[in-house]
Amino acid sequence: RSKIQIFQYTSLKWCLCFLVGAAVGLIGFFNNLAIENIAGIKFVITSNKMLANKYMEAFLIFTAANLGLTLFAVVITTFIAPETAGSGIPEVKAYLNGVDAPVIFSFRTLLVKIVGSIAAVSSSLNVGKAGPMVHTGAIIAALTCQGGSKKYWLTWRWFRFFNNDRDRRDLVTCGSAAGIAAAFRAPVGGVLFALEEMASWWRSALLWRAFFSTAIVAILLRGLTDLCLSGKCGLFGTGGLIIYDVTSINISYHLRDVPPVLLLGVLGGIAGSLYNCLLGKVLQLYNIINEKGTAYKILLACTVSIVTSCLLFGLPWFAPCHACPPGASEPCPTIGRSGNFKKFQCPPGHYNELASLFFNTNDDAIKNLFSKDTDTEFHPLSVLIFFITCFFLSIFSYGIVAPVGLFIPVIVTGASYGRLVGLLIGSTSNLNHGLFAVLGAASLLGGSMRMTVSLCVILLELTNNLLLLPLIMLVLLVSKTVADAFNGNIYDQIMSFKGFPYLETHAEPYMRQLTVSDVVAGPLRVFSGIELVGNIVHVLRTTGHNGFPVVDEPPYSDAPVLYGLILRSHVITLLKKKSFLESPRLDVDAVERFTASDFAKQGLGNQVRIEDIALSEEEMEMYIDLHPFTNSSPYTVVETMSLAKALTLFRGVGLRHLLVVPKTSERLPVVGILTRHDFMPEHILGLHPTLERSKWKRLRFKFPLWNKIF
Template sequence: MSYLKKYKIPLLWLRRHTSDRNFVLISSVLVGFTAGLAAVALKTLVHYIQVLISYSNRLLEQPYWLVLFPMFGILLTVFIVRVFLNGKLGRGTANILFLISQKSSIVERHKMYSHVITSGITAGFGGSAGLESPIVVTGSAIGSNFGRDYHLNYRDRTLLLACGAAAGIAAVFNAPIAGVLFAIEVLLTDISITAFIPLIISAVVGALCSRIILQEDILFYFSSVQDFTASQLPYFILLGIFCGFLSVYYTRMVHKIEDLFEPFNNQVYKRAFIGSAILGLLIMLFPPLFGEGYNSIKLLESNSAGNLIQGSPFAIFGENEWLLLGFIGVLALIKVVATTCTISAGGNGGNFAPSMFVGAHAGFFLARFINLLQPGKLPEGSFTMIGMAGILSGVMHAPLTAVFLIAEITGGYTLMIPLMLVSASAFALVKYFEPYSLDTKKLAQKGQLLTHNKDRTILRIMKIGHLIETEFQPIAPQATLGDLVEVIANSHRNLFPVVSAEQKLVGIILLENVREIMFKREKYNTLLVQELMTQPPATVQHDDSMADVMKKFDETGAWNLPVMNGELYLGFVSKSSIFTKYRKLLIKTTNV
């Protein structure tokens, strides 16, 4: 008996002998533990790849290595995806939202490990992208496949998927509250109070994994934060507005750069070479762009911003405060370029960490700029931290996650008021210009952003193929009225499709339209069906979306519509059968 079967036997016994609710609670512990270990493995992999790089004959002191390392990491990632995953990786939170709404929360099994490997290689060798999105995908895949293995329904499978994502975020930042809020704000926008318990359990277990296993230099945290005073309030309002506009810039720049790479979609290695070469050149000019960028944030927070410019060609100009300020401002603007080039080139990563990088540099830039004009007026470390929340809130459309994440990684709630103020103002401003987050914008444009609308989500789950009714009695167009009367006598429906010998629908007969004439026996052999038929108000193709079908019902006022495969007649779909199926799915998916 294999190890896997030995592992499953106790859980199968529990599945049979416990209630669904209790089994979900037990499952949330196991999913949280597994996702937490995956996050630990990913952070450790990246850490030691970078340790190996930095201590191998001090290669990073030579500028050309900054081009070659990211290029090697991205090309290796592209090779792995092409050869071992058939070119199908499925990147980012948007992919998980797509799977929740269109694939019944079923995530491919390889995503339980493929994102750890590919994102670890990408970021470890200097790719300028974050690890949080890959760990969200990994945790979601773990939760989804756990639910599949133990035959949980859509509702519980989706909940475990979110539990895995929450545990992953909690483990990466050692921030369980942020993990729970991320799952609620981004993945589950319509949940009940009962869903909080499994999410909390998974997030806590995931956070404990990282706290117990990971070393302190791998975890991202800050031990000292300056106090907030009311006199700083106008400057924090200014920071919120600044972060809002910068978030709009971030979101739009990502999509513009992605569009530039679209012509190379079928030339993956050429695209990888071009993107990684651009990334490498950017890193040569701005070394802090190498990797995730958390070390740069720590330098800003610890008042060591001068170290950022070291190794850059701009260092030859000496220690000039205004030059350093300009360098930091440019970093905030071009991080999005470096990140998008990394991902568009074929590397694996996300925009979670880059948005925090941009926020930290934007917050520091604003505080240092004001302090250069009025020395000592603003706490630059606090502005660095709060700026992260502002951009994260604006780019991800997750203000609660942003607020509590920064509160947790700073070890307290000293900055809660400015965190809430900056996050809320940035989010409100971004929402005016960009109704959807960076990850969901393209899904929304395609009409595939369904988890944020339960009605559309349920309609998307429903398939026409499962609702086709075939008991309608067809009749040929050359048949006579007498033939039609005989068909009517042997049918319990009041609608009759007129179908040719080639199975093409040429019209329909409604009982109410022939009720009077069907009793005129003198016309039984002379009047043909094709003279009595009418055209259906609309037709439905077998692969139409249910949203399109319902739109046709609303526009025509019909109760039944014929379903076609091209020109071939398949049957009818009725509004009543759709409503019945809808009610069943609504009960099934409610209270996630």
């Protein structure tokens, strides 16, 4: 390629990053605006009814609005794009690991994800918008990469350059970083999240480009929020959802504050692993229900919505009313808008402390819990009720078939847990309770998501206070360590539950005892360098393999020699073009009849299947010279190579196919092909059941009782 083309390519890449950042920033802002307004109007109407003492009417309106929104989200998800259910983070993570699932990156998925997540979050379900935002970012990146969606006639020819796996994966990484940046207004946290949790391969250049995308998001969000300060954004208010500006004054803490913080970390780690465990069980249960049919899916979601509405509306009645604090910065109780001091059933001049947590958006609840100088506002019992309700509601809400995330529910649960610990410890620590809430959120996040640096930075950017850093680090380290002793990361758990063949970096110890020849199996299909069309069609029709070794045989070589590897999609392109040869001969100028775009990766719905190609009997008797289209230097391993080492190569270089060649050259020059599935522990242990016994178990405390109870 010439210099100008390279310059074009590089600058287009940056343009793409810019576009992704800008699009994700805009959508993130729009999401927040929509949620804040829809939920706000709902709360305002309900509150007005309650002001008029029409409590029953208020309850019915509240429940109906929630039910309607939930129903809308579930129906569009079920009927239009079932793949958008859940947060989408496990899907994107699996894609970045090399699991190809084109359906998760379609334009339809994007629309349903955005609209569905707005509806689900507005419906007061205890679900988050961060996960769907990450998926949204990833979809936007993937679509931009393939030059728009062909189906909807939104295509840009210029971007077709990037229709290859590597560029696409890079941009999807940037997109998911931008997603977190948009959800939490945390640009550095977004980059670190993409690095720590999402990406399986990482380069320094990618770090830079992801950073650029998130910077665009941050600048855009800041600009748009400034615009909203003038009050043109309805109930969006002064920045609304995306900033929790806890405090910018100095927080002082000393060595004697460390023990309570450690305790918080340990308990948070236990709670986090319990959360993961319970969520897994509930997902299994829900899966059984959801598989029974569409009606069951909708019924399940409706049940969850109604129960949530009842709890949110019902529980605040148990709390006593408090007189408004004299020097509050906003009117108390708040009337006619979605504020913090909810009047609820209280007499004028009083507010209900539980309603300010329950009867609010999750973001406002978090803001209340994080706020400082509010040590006297909450009582332990109220916070305990809120904590338990949140804990279980968030577990039971995630499994419904709608685009819902886990981040915000975990933060709100963790914040209430931290606040509770703060209230119970009371005067023995001079940390304020808002700080305890932040640390509690950190500990529960650390216990269930198991990230470290990225969570730390996200929380710092959320709370806007760098002085918290050492404490947050400490809590995260402790809670992750404790939780890791019990079970794994929640996203990995969901991924293995969904059956994605995720390839870990490290080899399991029993893989060292095996050689690659122990796992390579099945009849191997090989093409000759110059192959009969009929043979090719037969092989393609009878197997689902995506790569085939090409072997040169006599008379074209002295002995059978491995020439290379050809991809199924390339063979199909050759068949589709029908540039066949009458007789078996080398076809050196075949390449000229094709352009690079013929072999470009096709988007969803554009793949040609072998069944779609009609070939006449005559054509079946003709030949193709596969040489020009074969990858002539594929990676190979000798059959005696240890499986662990082969995995290191496969994972380190990022392969889809790894050819296994024989040690001695008596037989066919290729023994088999290793793919991702051959490295899956289930596959290996299926072939060698005796290994199960010697399988190295991770050092975890096993509580057999737990499995019996739940």
